Structure formats: C-alpha cells, structure tokens
Amino acid sequence: MREARLMQGNEACAEGAIAAGVDFFAGYPITPSTEIAEMMAKLLPKQGGKFVQMEDEIAAMGAILGASLAGSKVMDATSGPGFSLKQELIGYAVCAEIPCVLVDVQRVGPSTGQPTAPSQGDLMQVRWGTHGDHPMIALSPWSVRETYDATIMAVNYAERFRTPVILLMDEMVGHLRENVTLPEPGEIEIYPRRKPKKTRAEGYEPFEPDTDLVPNVADFGEGYHIHVTGLIHDDTGFPVGSAQVTESSIRRLHEKIMRASDEIVHTESYFMEDAEYAVVSFGGTARTAYEAVKNMREQGLSVGLLRLLTVWPFADKVIAELAEKVKGILVAELNYGQMVHEVRRAAGGKCAVELCGKYNMKSFEPVEIEAEIEKMVGDVEKGGRA
Amino acid sequence: MAELTRSYEKYFRQNRLPHLWCPGCGNGIAMKAIVQAIEKQGWTQDNTVIVSGIGCSSRASGYMDFDTLHTAHGRAIPFATGIKLARPELNVVVITGDGDCCAIGGNHFIHGCRRNVDLTVVLFNNAIYGMTGGQASPMTPLGGKATTTPYGSVDRPFDPCHLAKAAGATFVARSTAFHVQHMTDMIAQGMASRGFSFIETQVQCPTSYGRRNKMPSPAEMLKWLQQHAVLKPAWDRLDREKKKAYILDHKFPIGVLHQAKRPELDYDAAYDQVIERAQGVKA
Numbered sequence A: 001m002r003e004a005r006l007m008q009g010n011e012a013c014a015e016g017a018i019a020a021g022v023d024f025f026a027g028y029p030i031t032p033s034t035e036i037a038e039m040m041a042k043l044l045p046k047q048g049g050k051f052v053q054m055e056d057e058i059a060a061m062g063a064i065l066g067a068s069l070a071g072s073k074v075m076d077a078t079s080g081p082g083f084s085l086k087q088e089l090i091g092y093a094v095c096a097e098i099p100c101v102l103v104d105v106q107r108v109g110p111s112t113g114q115p116t117a118p119s120q121g122d123l124m125q126v127r128w129g130t131h132g133d134h135p136m137i138a139l140s141p142w143s144v145r146e147t148y149d150a151t152i153m154a155v156n157y158a159e160r161f162r163t164p165v166i167l168l169m170d171e172m173v174g175h176l177r178e179n180v181t182l183p184e185p186g187e188i189e190i191y192p193r194r195k196p197k198k199t200r201a202e203g204y205e206p207f208e209p210d211t212d213l214v215p216n217v218a219d220f221g222e223g224y225h226i227h228v229t230g231l232i233h234d235d236t237g238f239p240v241g242s243a244q245v246t247e248s249s250i251r252r253l254h255e256k257i258m259r260a261s262d263e264i265v266h267t268e269s270y271f272m273e274d275a276e277y278a279v280v281s282f283g284g285t286a287r288t289a290y291e292a293v294k295n296m297r298e299q300g301l302s303v304g305l306l307r308l309l310t311v312w313p314f315a316d317k318v319i320a321e322l323a324e325k326v327k328g329i330l331v332a333e334l335n336y337g338q339m340v341h342e343v344r345r346a347a348g349g350k351c352a353v354e355l356c357g358k359y360n361m362k363s364f365e366p367v368e369i370e371a372e373i374e375k376m377v378g379d380v381e382k383g384g385r386a
Numbered sequence B: 001m002a003e004l005t006r007s008y009e010k011y012f013r014q015n016r017l018p019h020l021w022c023p024g025c026g027n028g029i030a031m032k033a034i035v036q037a038i039e040k041q042g043w044t045q046d047n048t049v050i051v052s053g054i055g056c057s058s059r060a061s062g063y064m065d066f067d068t069l070h071t072a073h074g075r076a077i078p079f080a081t082g083i084k085l086a087r088p089e090l091n092v093v094v095i096t097g098d099g100d101c102c103a104i105g106g107n108h109f110i111h112g113c114r115r116n117v118d119l120t121v122v123l124f125n126n127a128i129y130g131m132t133g134g135q136a137s138p139m140t141p142l143g144g145k146a147t148t149t150p151y152g153s154v155d156r157p158f159d160p161c162h163l164a165k166a167a168g169a170t171f172v173a174r175s176t177a178f179h180v181q182h183m184t185d186m187i188a189q190g191m192a193s194r195g196f197s198f199i200e201t202q203v204q205c206p207t208s209y210g211r212r213n214k215m216p217s218p219a220e221m222l223k224w225l226q227q228h229a230v231l232k233p234a235w236d237r238l239d240r241e242k243k244k245a246y247i248l249d250h251k252f253p254i255g256v257l258h259q260a261k262r263p264e265l266d267y268d269a270a271y272d273q274v275i276e277r278a279q280g281v282k283a
C-alpha cells in the first residue's frame, strides 16, 4: 500500500490522468481548473509526455485531438467560459470518433459569472452543448479519491468508445483537500488504444464498426493512410452525401454508448434499504446531501441518498426503480434546476420530484437540504403531490 | 524528371478523383505542387500527414494518399501542432484557405508562427470564400466585389506573409498558380526548413472571384498573376519610388520573403530540453 497523501481534487485529477496513461495535455488557464494544467505541466515531461499551453481553449482542444489521432492518450481541463468555446470541436471528436477527456471544473455562470464560486450549472451544457445529435459520457466525482478513479475511468471510456468523455467537476471537489491513498500502478486497469484488426491488403476500413459498434481507427503514422473528417462519412472515412449512411452513422454513434449504458452508469445508494423518501444528488453537492440524509435518519425520518457518479448517460433505469419505491425525490443540485428535469422525466410521474437548488455562490449547508426534505415530506404526507 | 514521368500520381487517391473544384480553379495546381515538393524532399506516404481546415482548398486532403485530417474551419494549425508534438518523426503539412487561416483561424496562425512547431503551412489564397459561394475574405482587395461586398469591399486586406514574419515564422515564401515550378520550389524549401514554414500561394478562383471582378476566365486570372508577381531579387532592386508605384499597381514580390538567419530551435527540439530538465529534477 502506498502512503496516504494530502491532496486536492484537481491534483488527483492530474495524477489520475497520468496513471491512466495520458501523455499529452493542452490547455488554457482558467479558474477553478488551473491547478490541473499546472500539475500536468510539471508531471508530464517527467514521464516523457508533453504539455502545451495553447492560445485559447479551441486551440487546446484541436491540439489534443491531433495528438490523440497520432496515438497519444489526451486530456484538457477548463471551466465554463472555456468549455463553451470548445463545443464545436467536442462535436468534431464525437463525429470523427477521437478519444479524449475534457475536464470542466464548473464555476457560476452564465458568462464570466463568478470565477471562483462553486456551481453545477454546466450539467446540461455537458450533455447538449455541441450542435446536432450526439451521445455523451460524463462523470461527476464527489471526493478527491474518486476524482482520481473517475479520471482513469474517463480515459478508459474515451479509448474504449472512441468518444469524448467529460469529467464534470465542481469547485467544491476541485479545491477540496483530503487524505488519500492511491492504488499501486499494478492495481489500475487500463484500456489500451484500439488497433486495426486488418491490414490494408485485407481491405481495412478505418471506421468499420467492430462487434461493439466502435471502429478500430488506426493511429496516424502506421501506414494506413486513413482520412479523418467531421463530415458524415462511411466506413472508409470519406464523406458521403447519402441519407442512409447519415442515418446509420448517427444511430451507431448513439448505440455504441447506449448499449453499454448499464455498465457505464455508476450510482451509489446510502440509507436506501427501507427509505420512503430519497435525495438524488451528484458531485460536491452529494457530500452535503449525505450529511443531511444522515442527520434526518438520526431524527428518525426514512430517507436515503442516491448519488450519481455517471451523470450522462442519465441513470434512467435506476431513477425509474427508485420512483417505484419512494413517495418523493428531492434533487439537490447547485444550480437553478437542471438535473431535476431529467429525474422527473425518468420518474415518469410515479412519485413527487422536487428541486433543492441554489445559485448564490455558496455551496449547500446540510440544514438547507434538511429543510427541503422536511418540506417535501410535509407536502407529500398532506397529499399535495407535485 | 518527376514532372515528365508523372511519378507524383501515386500520391493521389485515384478513387477519390475527380475533385470537386470548379473548372479553372487554381487549387489543383497548388495541390500538385505540394506532392511534388514532398517527392523532392523524399518524404514518404507513411511518414507524412496532411492536415486541412474547412473550405474548397481544405478539401485537398481528401485526395492525397497519406494519413489525412480534414479538421474544422480555422483549426488546422492546432490539430497539426498536436500531431507533430505527439509524433515528431512525422512530417506535417497544413493546407488552408485565406478565410480559414487569416479570419477564423487568424489567432492560431499567429501563435503557430510564434510557437515555431516544425510544420509546413501552405495557404491557398484565392482572395475569397470559395466554399460558401463568394463572400469577402480578409484577403479580398479594397474595392473588390464579393457577395457580401456588392458595392466593393471597404475592409482593408492584410499581407499574411508580413504577419507570419512578424509573428515569428522561421520561413516565409510566396508564389502563384502561374509560377508552378517556383511554387513547388518554395514549398520544398519550406519543408526543408525546420520550424514553422509558411508559403502563400495565390490561386485563381474564376467562379467566385474572377466573374465578379472583371476577370471571368481562368486565363485572365493567371495572366493577372503573371503580370503582378515580381521575383524577389528584382523586387529588391527597385528603388523607393518604383516600389511605391508597383505597390499602388497591386504588384507584389514572390520568392523567399523571410528566412531566420540563425537556426532557431523549433518547439519540439526545445521541448526535448524541457523533458531533460524535468527528468533531471527530483520530485
């Protein structure tokens, strides 16, 4: 076992990336994500990897995509304003199926917003920010140690599905310091870069889907002479104007991820066995929700917590099952109300779903969530189902 | 000899031709000059990557039988930077248009020159937005007609070669579609030069530019290029007055316009030193 170390969430993200095999990072400084870039600038060259500070977030995104195509495992970290700038190239990575991890350490928005204040207001942008139909994988860790693990998981998913994966962090976890014991390198599972299974002579087509619907795209410089484009393309990689190819490629981009969603969707339940009410939360807010639920349990209320590590794809099945079991769900999120809409949709009217939102630069206090739980319970017991 | 034997043909994806460019377009000339320069350099199809942005010119990558990357509008240089830093042994060529490189990608262009990554950037300058049907570009001359400047452009164009030099590119050259051999030579010299090399090639766009600007035929446009391009040595011999008159007459120099005197470390070589320093330092 390694020794325990006092570490910040952002630092754990950088260390996790290196452990996962990230050897190229391009970035542009922005609070509250900057420590990740600074750590990568320090750590990467020691491993023979490269860090480059680009002229803006679009350039950083372009650089990681180029490096990924040339065989590197890549990451880039930013916050809201930078994340907004990256949207076009996030879609490019979806369409051209380029593995990459993007970290968004959220701040209060819109616009420059409140640069150092915590928020979870990018939840929907993470899902829908880039134009057109596309799937998305996003993970939102709640502790320093989980940030380390989730970063590794993000890199592995990016490689396995050949898609951008977003590590949706918040300032609470990014700047949180905790004592953590990291795993030994041998304990970490790493998904290797996918390799072509055919030679050119055997009729290799770079975007031909494998049985898991993910193509084994050759890296540049391997002699395959592949073409990569953000235009809709067929298995050869070249653009085509066909309706059928357009339809099937958009469908495959979704299906390669959705068919694995049971595996990708990670959730955790606390105090849920006999719970009549539930709080659903994610990221740093789930820490406070946990305290609130624990306190309410001590006061004899039958309430539990469902925490989503995977925020996208959304935990539809888990929420649907939960809605069958409980009388009411409170969604605690540090924004004006985003995840609550997804929970309502997935709950399908089976129970009350209420928002516990906040957007005043401060993270939640347990009492605030406790008060909202009490209010929901009161409303439901009165028969006033939302 | 290469020209006579058409040995350059192997660099094209024959099954992707014919190309989508209009009859009389200059892009094919520049694309051919690039592969001939690659041949001249002895680069192979396996160790060379072609990266392009979005536009008519950027469609060239799809016809060239290398690893090729057709990126997003304006972003070819950042993608190329990532490729080169990840795999320094690859030769990376960027193909871009005047809007792609100098409008939407202008900041990347400046910082590419400054960073001095070992890339060869070839700008196909047709003075117009070809792909979207003839809107004004940052290279459209004052008074030039475009669909978005129906009364003549009032936006001043700028000289991308001056910009490249000022921003730190270590090799800067210009040629035109009329001067085919010269163009190939400029590109080959750029490829041979380590660091960020920028070659502007002026190409004719009869469809979207010429027709609106009193040069409806490709031949007229090529003739204009012939009459206005002045070889660098001759340009340098002009006295002040003559040069002024030439500039007013829209004449411009072609040739190697700038080459860094002392060999500067390109970004990759400099980064190798970073790695050495980092690995020498105890954690």
Ligand SMILES: Cc1ncc(C[n+]2csc(CCOP(=O)(O)OP(=O)(O)O)c2C)c(N)n1
Residues within 6 Å of the ligand: B054, B055, B056, B057, B058, B073, B096, B097, B098, B099, B100, B101, B124, B126, B128, B129, B130, B131, B132, B137
């Ligand atoms: C972000 C974005 N904005 C606009 C466009 C539309 N668009 C495609 S090509 C182009 C301009 C092309 O002009 P240029 O770069 O000069 O290349 P050319 O077609 O003349 O070779 C524009 C505006 C786009 N594809 N993406």
